[in-house]
Amino acid sequence: MSKVLRGMGPKRFKILAVEEENSFTKTITVECGDEARPGQFYMVWLPGTGQKPFSVSASKPLQFSIAGVGPASNAIISKKPGEYLWLSGPYGKAFKLHGKKAVMIGGGYGTGPMRYLCSLALENGIEPHLVIGARTKDRLMKHPASVRTFLCTDDGSEGRKGFVTDVLAEIIKNEKIDAVYACGPERMMEAVGKMAKKEGIFCQLLLERYMKCGFGMCGQCSCGESLICVDGPVYGIEILDNPEFGKFHRDSSGKKVNL
Amino acid sequence: MLMVPKIDLSVGLAGLSLQNPTVLASGIWGTNANLLLRAEKSGAGAVTSKSCSLNPRAGHANPTIVLNDHYCVNAVGLSNPGVELEAEEIISAKKMCSVPVIASIFAHSLQDFEAVAQRISEARPDAIEVNISCPNVSNEGRMFACSAADSASVTVRVKEAAGKIPILVKLSPNVTDIVSVAKSVEDAGADGIVAINTVSGMIIDAYARKPVLTNKFGGVSGPAIKPVALKAVYEISRAVRIPIIGTGGVTTGIDAAEMLMAGAAAVGVGTALSYPGRSFGAIVSELESFMSENGYSSIKQLKLDE
Secondary structure, eight states, X not given: OOSOOTTOOOEEEEEEEEEESSSSEEEEEESOOOOOOBTBEEEEEETTTEEEEEEEEEXXXXXXXXXXXXXXXXXXXXXXXXXXXXXXXXESBOOOOOSSEEEEEEEGGGHHHHHHHHHHHHHTTOEEEEEEEESSGGGOOOOOTTSEEEEEETXXXXXXXXXXXXXXXXXHHHSOOOEEEXXXXXXXXXXXXXXXXXXXXXXXXXXXXXXXXXXXXXXXXXETTEEHHHHOBEEEGGGGGSTTTTTEEEOTTSOEEEO | OXXXXXXXXXXXXXXXXXXXXXXXXXXXXXXXXXXHHHHHHHTOSEEEOOOBOSSOBXXXXXXXXXXXXXXXXXXXXXXXXXXXXXXXXXXHHHHHOSSOEEEEEOOSXXXXXXXXXXXXXXXXXXXXXXXXXXXXXXXXXXXXXXXXXXXXXXXXXXXXXXXXXXXXXXXXXXXXXXXXXXXXXXHTTOSEEEEOOOEEEEOEETTTTEESSTTSEEEEEXXXXXXXXXXXXXXXXXXXXXXXXXXXXXXXXXXXXXXHHHTOXXXXXXXXXXXXXXXXXXXXXXXXXXXXXXXXXXXXXXXXXX
């Protein structure tokens, strides 16, 4: 049997830094030298509190941008440098760089992996455009100065009032774009995917589902016949044909819940 | 021209016909019809859904599963959407899959077992697996599988509710005498046995000074439990006439051959699917190569030389 195993862990790593992105989201840097690519994720365990999957927003050292949405995520982002987190991973498939000019679209805390993909694009001679969307100004994540960035909020409290797809449509109209990537609410990604498909542009989307194991055993994260944790979480445009994509996910009992 | 004997991988058990002896074990993937189809496409000879109960269950909080090279420990906690929704998944699975679909059920009382069996029978699965042996809900009462008499009582009730649908009773290794439980469910009318469920266990993180699983205890599966499973299957097969789906640690085609030699009629596969390069197709093709290289032409010929 192969000695490479995806499911080792959890292993303890020291927290090096905790930076505020906005009032809901923090970016945690841990002393872990893993080479994890944008799109991949770890199961992050805080003993006594819980364990959740989080996408990496940088590696060497590893970073996670985490929004406080429940008891586990809030406990994790209230940790301080010098304290510890327990990680299993990296799991899942990463984004693939493509072409010469790309648009990265992050909705809410989905901005973390998109930001990471932008920096990888720059290293590889690809020109990234970063589009960040959020409900309101106080939910926008930070963006790197080195990347051309478009901000939009649902209420217009910062940047443009409207949706990331409006910005994408404009960029596509004005420039030749080779690839579009998105991470955020599934309905938003569905709209992005449809637009890219119509324009014949290479496109990848990062999906999110309730997960127990992270390595293809429990079946909780299924989307149609696909298991998000091993077949994804990054999917090409073919995910638009998946009967469950953009429609519903499954709760902890396995019951279908509308998105 | 030299005639190469064709290898027949098919097996029959409890009225089911399988193209090959591998069976998706309950609890892995089988949360819905799409994933049962995924197992069929991976090459499974039959598929088992995740055990369902009368009412929906969210299961335990994470961490629920830890995997390493040698074993997996899980305390998922039998999460399932409840028999009403599960019956719909079984109906879909029956339409989508061409391999036999085994519906797994569990309950905490005889009445509930009967109710779940009745409801799931309406979905017409090819067989019903009666899970009396999950170790991860021990706080909710003693496992039926701990007692030969209790196991028999469940078997009688489910058998009656299931009518003509064959029932396979899943046994626990966490008992003093698994053979007496096996004999008892056979006498009570079981059409087959699935052995073994996971071995009760625990993992602790020394740095955290805490049990890793939120449930503290879990079920051990994977390569490490193969010897435990082989002995159980060996002993049970010599004590009963009904067929056994030998389950526990089978990761390669050679493991499958060993399980069949121990006395299993078919082989359950679960944890193996999470290891790199493992699939039903890989296990079946390794088994086929082993048989071809060693002069076997049918599964029945895989017997111990003793």
